[in-house]
């Protein structure tokens with residue numbers, strides 16, 4: 284049985300009175316993560332994979348143990364199919380650059396209309412370099428993905444489909460298994476952006492059936508500056524290395540280079556060693572966490588509370604504990620400032636989904652993103668403050 288108070292106690296930064304509901308942007312860091320990083324710096328700080336001394340051996344083992352933890356967390360078929368990057372953005376760019384030889388002018392790339400800029404702009408850059416064409420999977424009126432339209436677009440034989448597992452603005456969970464199965468039948472590669480899914484859902488990348496899956500440490504109670512590109516070993520093996528340098532080579536001469544095996548071939552240079560070790564600790568913690576029922580309770584409390592206010596909830600369908608709203612006649616930034624004044628941290632803006640907001644006819648929205656360390660009282664407090672703020676700003680309008 285999940286104990287939210289015991290879970291909360293694992294986060295040193297949460298001893299403050301402030302209410303933190305900006306977990307979609309970044310979660311707080313667990314003590315186990317801080318301790319893992321601290322002991323690397325205090326006890327065995329060395330570079331990895333290149334030394335025969337005991338410090339390097341210990342650092343290498345810790346990094347490789349973190350790889351095993353990630354493999355287990357997402358059920359990757361092979362530990363070599365877990366590549367450390369600096370985050371989701373870096374992971375998606377690694378794929379987009381790595382596929383440069385795969386695209387010809389006129390080839391199609393499908394992206395959904397709810398993508399974060401990190402899962403849109405790298406494809407736009409790839410399209411610019413190769414002459415490929417981006418097509419957008421539209422949304423239905425409730426802002427969920429239009430699967431019929433998706434199937435129709437697959438008839439054009441796209442070479443790649445890029446879609447988020449969970450939208451960082453809508454909080455909606457996309458049917459990624461079906462998306463990947465249909466893409467595969469149509470002969471397309473798939474990249475799933477798991478940045479917002481990894482902390483909320485039990486992710487099984489083999490069951491999803493994607494070629495590539497990307498996520499960030501800082502959204503799963505881990506450190507900043509580290510993330511993962513995982514997927515099918517064969518698909519990762521097709522990527523041309525994006526960065527050249529140490530670690531990613533097999534043999535180098537003045538005449539040429541042959542590359543190292545996966546995962547090292549995609550991990551040029553010294554990586555964020557302490558962060559990788561911290562990420563491993565976060566993965567271990569997440570793997571033993573079973574907060575889905577509690578998160579569903581918090582989501583229901585939030586949605587019920589919002590239903591009693593004059594707000595519009597963006598998107599309908601299966602969702603994680605992340606909800607964005609808009610309020611007629613009130614600017615989202617005014618609401619966020621008011622809440623900040625009451626010690627409540629939320630996020631206002633376009634959340635790096637400008638095209639989605641354009642589609643919804645909104646300049647931005649207010650996002651409440653809940654983690655299992657949040658309490659029901661915190662949400663009630665936030666809803667009450669939101670009601671005050673709306674009444675105040677609507678009166679002023």
Ligand code: PMP
Nearest residue numbers: 370371372399401451478479499
């Ligand atoms: N995709 C989604 C869905 C996200 O929510 C985010 C972070 N807001 C990113 C990609 C980018 O993640 P990062 O900044 O950690 O690279």
